[in-house]
Amino acid sequence: MTKINDSYLKLPGSYLFSAIGKKVRAFEAAHPETKVIRLGIGDVTRPLTKTVIDALHSAVEEMGQEETFRGYAPDLGYEFLREAIAGADYQERGCAIAPDEIFVSDGAKCDCGNIQEIFSLKNKVAVCDPVYPVYVDSNVMAGRAGEYDEERGCFTGIIYMPCLEENGFLPMLPEETPDLIYLCFPNNPTGSVITRPELQKWVDYANEKGSVILYDAAYEAYIRTEGIPHSIYECDGADTCAIEFHSFSKNAGFTGLRLGYTVVPKKLVRDGTPLNALWARRHGTKYNGAPYIVQRAGEAVYSKEGRKEVKGLVDDYMENASLILKGLKEAGFTASGGVDAPYIWLKVPEGMTSWEFFDALLERAGVVGTPGSGFGPCGEGYFRLTAFGSRENTEEALERIRTNFGG
Ligand code: MLT
Numbered sequence: 001m002t003k004i005n006d007s008y009l010k011l012p013g014s015y016l017f018s019a020i021g022k023k024v025r026a027f028e029a030a031h032p033e034t035k036v037i038r039l040g041i042g043d044v045t046r047p048l049t050k051t052v053i054d055a056l057h058s059a060v061e062e063m064g065q066e067e068t069f070r071g072y073a074p075d076l077g078y079e080f081l082r083e084a085i086a087g088a089d090y091q092e093r094g095c096a097i098a099p100d101e102i103f104v105s106d107g108a109k110c111d112c113g114n115i116q117e118i119f120s121l122k123n124k125v126a127v128c129d130p131v132y133p134v135y136v137d138s139n140v141m142a143g144r145a146g147e148y149d150e151e152r153g154c155f156t157g158i159i160y161m162p163c164l165e166e167n168g169f170l171p172m173l174p175e176e177t178p179d180l181i182y183l184c185f186p187n188n189p190t191g192s193v194i195t196r197p198e199l200q201k202w203v204d205y206a207n208e209k210g211s212v213i214l215y216d217a218a219y220e221a222y223i224r225t226e227g228i229p230h231s232i233y234e235c236d237g238a239d240t241c242a243i244e245f246h247s248f249s250k251n252a253g254f255t256g257l258r259l260g261y262t263v264v265p266k267k268l269v270r271d272g273t274p275l276n277a278l279w280a281r282r283h284g285t286k287y288n289g290a291p292y293i294v295q296r297a298g299e300a301v302y303s304k305e306g307r308k309e310v311k312g313l314v315d316d317y318m319e320n321a322s323l324i325l326k327g328l329k330e331a332g333f334t335a336s337g338g339v340d341a342p343y344i345w346l347k348v349p350e351g352m353t354s355w356e357f358f359d360a361l362l363e364r365a366g367v368v369g370t371p372g373s374g375f376g377p378c379g380e381g382y383f384r385l386t387a388f389g390s391r392e393n394t395e396e397a398l399e400r401i402r403t404n405f406g407g
Helices: 006-010 016-030 050-063 079-093 108-118 133-142 196-209 275-285 292-301 304-330 354-365 391-405
Strands: 102-105 125-129 158-162 180-184 212-216 242-247 260-263 335-337 343-347 382-386
Touching (some): 016 354, 050 292, 108 133, 108 242, 108 275, 196 212, 304 335, 304 343, 354 391
Antiparallel strands (some): 242 260, 335 343
């Protein structure tokens, strides 16, 4: 008789964004007259840029010709893309990351979820609280998270590092030593960023303890403040303790196209084994690479014109972020983030839970956000809005929030 992986049964409810989607669909069915504005899931709304579209077209043409047709992509991804990444995202920033330390994939979400497979189930995991749900969920599915404590809203086998208003929504070094530490900066969901000296402390800690940092840099393109690190490899010694994830979704708008990459430095060795070799092995049997045409589109993002276009997209979304931050403050909310990140983290009105605020915002204003408690126990009392909407919708959402919730 086939047995299921019963670790899946430990996951409470459904995936956060699926639960929200279901609620919104039910609301829309009941109120077809309301134009619902979605500032919930961090999905982009601007179309792909011209340079990217041109690259896609010409790669499609190549695929139709005998001489230029391509079959399976190389395991790590095409060299033209890995070289472009190594140059622009690392060497230009003074980080010594080589193309053979870069693994191209179909997105950071898959890599963030799958990376835990190269580590033993005996490892202790630490996450920020609140946190992007994929890090916890994938460890629960693997059987590394212990039991779900319903009262506390967290898993008994995971170390939660509270990120609270009083510490600028940044985690403190944990008392219990973790083996795997998930960090994400600019942060999803709080929009907080970390300075280089603060990040260096984590790198030093991981090297001293023999831990590995799993660093999600999906939102690095949104950093505006001078001196804030775009990559963990800007810190000394990070190449012996950190793996980094990147996405083309949030900067170049590839959420529907799918492209990302993970950096596993060759110097990163645990249990006498280079992790680069382990992750490469995984690609041989569980290939989640990106198609040739998408990798050509990714290459185009690094061209002179492509970089200008990406900057335009990011600038546009950041204008939304500024509008949201300003609008919320004018409406009497306490809000943060939105300066170096496309997420704004606000306090829900006194006496409401974050899901109650979700319902109230949807019912009274027709606006969708994300309840903070969906990101972990310390997210209760908070709410996330994204800057990825269109300008028109963002302005309209703010107007409705002011009208319905303004003091
Ligand atoms: C989010 O809304 O947190 C993200 O967009 C979800 C994702 O990137 O998978």
